[in-house]
Amino acid sequence: MTRLLIALLLILPALSAPRAQTNDGALEITVAGGEFEPISLAAPGFFGAPGAAADLAQRIRGVVLANLEGSGLFRAVPPEAFIQQIDDFDSAPRYADWQAINADALLTGRASIEADGRLLVQFRLFDNFAQGQVEGLQFFADPAEWRRIGHKIADAVYARLTGEGPYFDSRIVYVHESGPKGQRVKRLAVMDQDGENHRFLTDGRQLVVTPRFSPVDQDLLYISFERGEPQIYLLNIATGQQEILGNFPGMSFAPRFSPDGRQVVMSLEQGGNTDIYVMELATRRLTRLTDSPAIETAPSFSPDGRRIVFESDRGGGQQIYIMSASGGPATRISFGQGRYGTPVWSPRGDLIAFTKSGGGQFAVGVMREDGSDERILDASFLSEGPTWSPNGRVISFFRESAGANGAASLWSVDITGRNLKRLTVPGAGSDPAWSPLLP
Amino acid sequence: MTSTFKMTLMAGAALLLAACSEEPPEASGPGGNPSAIGALDPASVAYFQQTVGDRVFFETDSSRLTAAGQQTLVRQAAWLAENPAVNVVVEGHADERGTREYNLALGARRAEAARAFLAAQGVAPSRLRTISYGKERPEQLCSAENCWSQNRRAVSVVAGAPTS
Numbered sequence: 057m058t059r060l061l062i063a064l065l066l067i068l069p070a071l072s073a074p075r076a077q078t079n080d081g082a083l084e085i086t087v088a089g090g091e092f093e094p095i096s097l098a099a100p101g102f103f104g105a106p107g108a109a110a111d112l113a114q115r116i117r118g119v120v121l122a123n124l125e126g127s128g129l130f131r132a133v134p135p136e137a138f139i140q141q142i143d144d145f146d147s148a149p150r151y152a153d154w155q156a157i158n159a160d161a162l163l164t165g166r167a168s169i170e171a172d173g174r175l176l177v178q179f180r181l182f183d184n185f186a187q188g189q190v191e192g193l194q195f196f197a198d199p200a201e202w203r204r205i206g207h208k209i210a211d212a213v214y215a216r217l218t219g220e221g222p223y224f225d226s227r228i229v230y231v232h233e234s235g236p237k238g239q240r241v242k243r244l245a246v247m248d249q250d251g252e253n254h255r256f257l258t259d260g261r262q263l264v265v266t267p268r269f270s271p272v273d274q275d276l277l278y279i280s281f282e283r284g285e286p287q288i289y290l291l292n293i294a295t296g297q298q299e300i301l302g303n304f305p306g307m308s309f310a311p312r313f314s315p316d317g318r319q320v321v322m323s324l325e326q327g328g329n330t331d332i333y334v335m336e337l338a339t340r341r342l343t344r345l346t347d348s349p350a351i352e353t354a355p356s357f358s359p360d361g362r363r364i365v366f367e368s369d370r371g372g373g374q375q376i377y378i379m380s381a382s383g384g385p386a387t388r389i390s391f392g393q394g395r396y397g398t399p400v401w402s403p404r405g406d407l408i409a410f411t412k413s414g415g416g417q418f419a420v421g422v423m424r425e426d427g428s429d430e431r432i433l434d435a436s437f438l439s440e441g442p443t444w445s446p447n448g449r450v451i452s453f454f455r456e457s458a459g460a461n462g463a464a465s466l467w468s469v470d471i472t473g474r475n476l477k478r479l480t481v482p483g484a485g486s487d488p489a490w491s492p493l494l495p
Numbered sequence: 496m497t498s499t500f501k502m503t504l505m506a507g508a509a510l511l512l513a514a515c516s517e518e519p520p521e522a523s524g525p526g527g528n529p530s531a532i533g534a535l536d537p538a539s540v541a542y543f544q545q546t547v548g549d550r551v552f553f554e555t556d557s558s559r560l561t562a563a564g565q566q567t568l569v570r571q572a573a574w575l576a577e578n579p580a581v582n583v584v585v586e587g588h589a590d591e592r593g594t595r596e597y598n599l600a601l602g603a604r605r606a607e608a609a610r611a612f613l614a615a616q617g618v619a620p621s622r623l624r625t626i627s628y629g630k631e632r633p634e635q636l637c638s639a640e641n642c643w644s645q646n647r648r649a650v651s652v653v654a655g656a657p658t659s
Contacts (some may be wrong), residue, residue: 413594
């Protein structure tokens with residue numbers, strides 16, 4: 057992954073293009089509301105010299121558009137509607153022609169293979185109603201990394217036009233499932249967020265569950281039954297190096313990294329009782345945070361690292377609580393009908409995602425940290441285990457269908473509840489965990 | 496008309512019986528075959544599974560041992576006293592109607608409930624270990640209460656005895 061060299065040089069507007077009227081971009085919109093019209097984007101072409109460059113240019117354009125349309129926030133204007141035929145990267149847009157077909161934005165690009173073999177990709181983004189260029193970047197990379205350039209361009213367009221943080225240049229680790237329901241074979245696998253570059257990280261000989269990405273690098277935490285009793289393992293997916301997190305007297309599970317990646321909050325079980333602990337990774341020093349006969353598990357740090365949201369059945373049933381990152385008294389935040397578990401704090405801090413069960417169904421939803429504004433995003437026989445995209449805008453989770461032939465599948469949904477879709481994986485999958493934005 | 500009515504009555508009676516039965520059969524181990532039991536070595540794993548009963552069942556979201564479960568564990572403890580070279584791993588399991596991590600914790604509670612009962616019956620704690628499988632290893636695969644009730648279990652897996 058480090059072979060990707062990105063030169064964040066602003067591409068100057070084409071000579072004859074008028075200057076942007078506003079540097080803030082008139083298109084910037086708030087997309088959290090109930091009513092939303094996708095941004096219409098015209099992408100007439102990514103150009104390149106005939107051969108490898110032109111081929112890569114077209115494929116990169118395809119990745120950019122698939123990401124943007126897949127987000128549910130963009131709509132690509134069909135080329136048949138175009139009035140101006142742009143056939144060169146340096147052509148100046150005739151904004152009136154694009155306004156006439158209601159194309160909010162215009163994206164053009166160019167790819168070339170440099171003398172040293174590197175791929176150079178440039179793009180420009182125009183706001184057709186503000187009548188100016190609002191973004192322009194160029195990227196150098198090994199041609200093999202062309203998909204990542206597509207993700208980077210999509211991220212730049214998405215961030216510029218929606219005002220949200222980027223998330224396309226990221227990955228998802230999950231548990232690939234095969235075999236009969238009573239003897240599932242479970243393997244860790246990782247893929248780009250769009251399902252590409254899929255590869256397995258474990259061979260299936262050990263039962264593994266609940267991988268978790270470090271928010272700062274390519275380390276994973278996961279649970280393996282390798283030693284019999286479930287234990288937390290740490291795996292670097294770049295090097296393949298892995299180790300057990302500690303020699304605990306009982307089961308260790310439910311791990312998550314702190315926002316700085318230096319600590320792990322987790323559950324340790326001893327004598328049948330489960331409590332929450334935090335471990336400093338550098339020293340492996342362990343601090344106990346809860347001490348009660350209840351099940352206290354599924355801890356997740358707030359993005360500022362100062363608080364921990366977790367689930368406990370101390371009140372009788374599974375509910376969500378918040379405590380200081382140093383332990384102490386906890387405040388219950390979930391009060392709806394049913395049981396609440398698997399709380400995960402959004403990376404931007406505004407929401408907590410959870411799994412809720414009751415009435416024969418399981419649902420994934422979000423609420424504010426005071427428990428207000430609960431919103432169910434998906435409900436089914438089993439919808440479980442939300443994980444946040446790096447920008448806190450999208451949630452991935454898994455479903456499992458009922459019965460002896462039931463199978464797990466991966467899904468994603470916008471936090472507004474729109475754009476529910478199944479992720480494409482080779483077979484069945486559960487326990488998704490989204491990576492941070494790649495470096 | 497009359498025969499249909501009778502059928503309905505019988506089905507209703509069967510349902511009532513099922514509802515009265517507090518527990519699924521405790522001794523329905525895998526491969527249980529009544530005609531073969533007579534031939535089993537009383538010190539064997541198969542005898543422990545089929546005649547003594549290797550598992551106890553729990554109510555939804557509960558780790559409380561039922562009366563039937565306690566009787567099974569009393570028999571297990573007596574058998575373990577007769578077979579002092581045998582060690583036990585108590586596996587705790589949950590049904591599929593819970594989240595993965597909660598179910599790991601719940602399975603640990605169930606395994607511990609069975610382990611502690613066996614220890615209180617005089618089985619040396621050094622012979623007893625526990626593992627929770629949460630909802631990872633259901634034994635019955637349907638998505639209905641008659642399967643879930645069989646999956647909410649603590650199974651005593653014995654090692655060091657002849658298999659049959």
